[in-house]
Structure formats: C-alpha cells, structure tokens
Amino acid sequence: MQIKLNHLVTESRNPASEHIDTLSTFDMLKVINAQDQKVPLAVEAALPAISHSVDVIAAALQQGGRLIYVGAGTSGRLGILDASECPPTFGSDPSQVVGLIAGGHQAILAAVENAEDNREQGGIDLQQINFSDQDVLVGIAASGRTPYVLGAMDYAKAQGATVISVACNPACPMAQLADIEICAVVGPEVVTGSSRMKAGTAQKLILNMLTTGAMIRIGKVYGNLMVDVEATNAKLVERQKNIVMAATECSREQASDALLQCGGHCKTAIVMLLAQLSASDAKALLADNKGFIRPCL
Known part of the structure; x- marks a missing residue:
C-alpha cells in the first residue's frame, strides 16, 4: 500500500528555507532560529487541551494509575526521555511514568526497520506492561498516523483507559481515536520532512508540561521548588x-x-x-x- 505524505503539514515544503543550502552558515542558522520561534506559539494554541490532559493524568496518578507514553523514532525517544527524568526530578516511582518505543530498547539508539509500521505490536507492548483502565495513554507522533501508536491507542481504548494524542497535523487518525487531542501545528520543517526539528521541539515542550503539570498537581512541588528531588549525586x-x-x-x-x-x-x-x-x-x-x-x- 502506497503511503501518501505530501498532504501532511509536517511533510510540506517550507518556502522560507528553499534556498538554505546557498546561504552562509550564519544566515542558514538565522532561518532555522526564525522557524524555531514559531514553536512556542503553536504550543500556546494547544494549551486548553494540554491543561485538560494534565488534570486527567494527575487524577490517574493520585489513584495509583500510570502515565504511558507510546511513540516511534524521535517521538518515542522523547517519551522515554521525559519518563526517565521524572524519578530524579520529582522522586516518583520509575513505574509511574513509562515510555515505550516501536522496536524496543534497541530503537532508542538506532532505527529499527519497519518497527513503526507494526500496528499490532503497539497493543502487545501495552499488554506486556499490564496496561489497564487505571492508566492514561499518550500517543506521540508528528504525523499523527504512525501504525504502532495507533495500535497502542486501539488497545488502550478497548481497556477503557483515557487516550491522549500528541501530533503536529490536524484531523489526523490519532486525533480521531483520542479522548483528548493535543495538536501543535508548527508548519513545514526547515529541512522538508525532518520532523525531529520543529515538531520534535513542540512535542518536547508538551511532554514537559504534561509531567511537570501533573507532578505539581499531586504535590511534588512547593512554590516553585521540586521538594521531592532525590539526592543521587x-x-x-x-x-x-x-x-x-x-x-x-x-x-x-x-x-x-x-x-x-x-x-x-x-x-x-x-x-x-x-x-x-x-x-x-x-x-x-x-x-x-x-x-x-x-x-x-
């Protein structure tokens, strides 16, 4: 089956960078920087959905549930990064926030061929961590159409869990499955299709908000002090x-x-x-x- 990507915002060509390869290094970086400045504004537009998500996640954590991130490639790595930072920052149990990536542990460092295309594996990976209706699933994909993530969302919905999508293309398949859609439309990338750039930055900002906001809501912060920090060094x-x-x-x-x-x-x-x-x-x-x-x- 042929996959058509050219209709996606994240895959379209950016007129601001069409001749970036002819620019001086400094001017090239100015173009990248100017495009990066659009990211926080795209995230700002998604704040109502992010706010709703934080409250849902905090409520689940207070009831003993977990936050589970699922993604592939850059998106999966961002989920794992955010999850791994919660225990040292907030003194949380390592099992409270979990990141899953298509292709498993080896995919953290290197691409695993065709892993993101396996829709069934998304559900299997959730089964292996005993995912339940007490947990919250956050599917992450810039395109909003990654099969592995969609499979995980299918499984989570079938369990009766709350499902959240984090994507950068509106009206995507992930949004149709989600209970809460978070969509930061950052526009076309400086290097066409390289969604590790603006889309990845937006995802990182959003995941930071989800966990930080939820941890504040469950008492892990006093004032602006992270009062559950663990002294591991x-x-x-x-x-x-x-x-x-x-x-x-x-x-x-x-x-x-x-x-x-x-x-x-x-x-x-x-x-x-x-x-x-x-x-x-x-x-x-x-x-x-x-x-x-x-x-x-």
Missing part, C-alpha cells in the same frame, strides 16, 4: 540543601541537619523546620496530607 545533595534553605529561610547548617535527621527527604525537612516538629512527626503529618506541604502548615 553530589550536585543533587547540594540542591536539596538549597531547596530546604529557600523554603524555610534557614541556614545551611540547619538544612543539612534537618536532611540528615529525615534521611535526605526534602519535604520532611521543610515541614520539620517550618512547623517545628520532629522528623517522625513531620513524616506522619505529610502522610496525613497526601504529601502536600501547604496543608501541613
């Missing part, structure tokens, strides 16, 4: 101290001592200092308030 140990100091206006010594008493848990240290409690009492108070700092105070 020397930089993050120092970051924890800075976070406790910023939240409580205490000294570095007080922050270090509080973190030591509570086993390096920022939230507990903050509640200890602000509410003048012991580590055990602060921990219990946080548990009573589902991990939210403000109600503890």
